[in-house]
Amino acid sequence: MAQSNSLKACVPAYLKEAQLIKQGAEARVYRATFLGRPVVIKERFTKLYRHPEVDEKLTRRRTTQEVRSILRCRRAGINAPVVYFVDYTTHCIFLEDIVHSVSVRDHIASAQTPQHLQALVEKIGEVLAQMHDEDVIHGDLTTSNMLLVPGAEHQHIHLVLIDFGLSYISALPEDKGVDLYVLEKAFLSTHPKTETLFERLLKSYSASSKKSSAVIKKLDEVRLRGRKRSMVG
Numbered sequence: 001m002a003q004s005n006s007l008k009a010c011v012p013a014y015l016k017e018a019q020l021i022k023q024g025a026e027a028r029v030y031r032a033t034f035l036g037r038p039v040v041i042k043e044r045f046t047k048l049y050r051h052p053e054v055d056e057k058l059t060r061r062r063t064t065q066e067v068r069s070i071l072r073c074r075r076a077g078i079n080a081p082v083v084y085f086v087d088y089t090t091h092c093i094f095l096e097d098i099v100h101s102v103s104v105r106d107h108i109a110s111a112q113t114p115q116h117l118q119a120l121v122e123k124i125g126e127v128l129a130q131m132h133d134e135d136v137i138h139g140d141l142t143t144s145n146m147l148l149v150p151g152a153e154h155q156h157i158h159l160v161l162i163d164f165g166l167s168y169i170s171a172l173p174e175d176k177g178v179d180l181y182v183l184e185k186a187f188l189s190t191h192p193k194t195e196t197l198f199e200r201l202l203k204s205y206s207a208s209s210k211k212s213s214a215v216i217k218k219l220d221e222v223r224l225r226g227r228k229r230s231m232v233g
């Protein structure tokens with residue numbers, strides 16, 4: 001009881017004013033204003049079923065990883081939200097709100113024909129190759145974790161990567177291959193009959209990175225392992 005009271009007292013004042021936009025299993029995402037700017041606040045909350053010390057460590061690690069990978073991407077010119085402020089006592093990250101954006105997931109779902117999407121998947125392949133060249137492994141690549149800013153100039157696609165809570169730094173082709181495998185699974189199950197489109201994404205990835213052949217080789221291995229596992233049952 002004493003613990004839940006003290007937890008309630010910890011709700012930061014800025015969250016009381018914020019508007020909840022997503023309640024996830026690990027985090028709550030809010031919209032608010034910070035220093036006059038529109039922000040998204042991502043709050044990782046305490047899991048009461050976990051040991052408090054373990055929980056604190058895990059939550060802190062996710063927060064740190066998210067911030068570190070965003071900064072690493074931005075330094076390399078890869079679009080990810082600006083990090084305005086991090087509160088390590090309440091595990092809140094204040095991010096630039098990518099206003100008027102739509103998720104790649106919703107964009108693909110509403111596209112008339114796959115032809116409309118070719119330039120987009122080529123852009124995704126290019127950006128992911130850049131990210132992997134910086135040794136950032138995203139850890140949760142899905143089309144929901146990519147935002148599109150509409151209204152960009154013709155030919156120019158403004159793609160922003162988000163949700164780096166499971167990311168880490170690694171130069172291993174295997175880790176990059178698994179990252180692509182996670183995306184492939186998510187992509188093909190979210191967007192049926194897009195095999196050709198996804199192949200195009202991988203082609204663009206390959207053309208954009210000198211290190212891609214080892215990664216694609218690993219991707220093939222991981223796919224094979226997945227298939228063998230499903231045959232065993």
Ligand SMILES: Nc1ncnc2c1ncn2[C@@H]1O[C@H](COP(=O)(O)OP(=O)(O)OP(=O)(O)O)[C@@H](O)[C@H]1O
Pocket residue numbers: 021022023024025026027028029040042081095096097098099101103140144145162163164165166
């Ligand atoms: N910087 C941002 N600008 C605009 N919208 C955002 C931003 N960050 C997150 N969102 C919106 O909030 C949703 C949830 O954010 P995010 O994917 O980071 O959290 P999550 O999936 O709950 O996280 P986790 O997987 O770490 O539990 C996104 O799908 C997107 O719609």
Ligand SMILES: [Mg+2]
Pocket residue numbers: 144145163
């Ligand atoms: Mg997400």
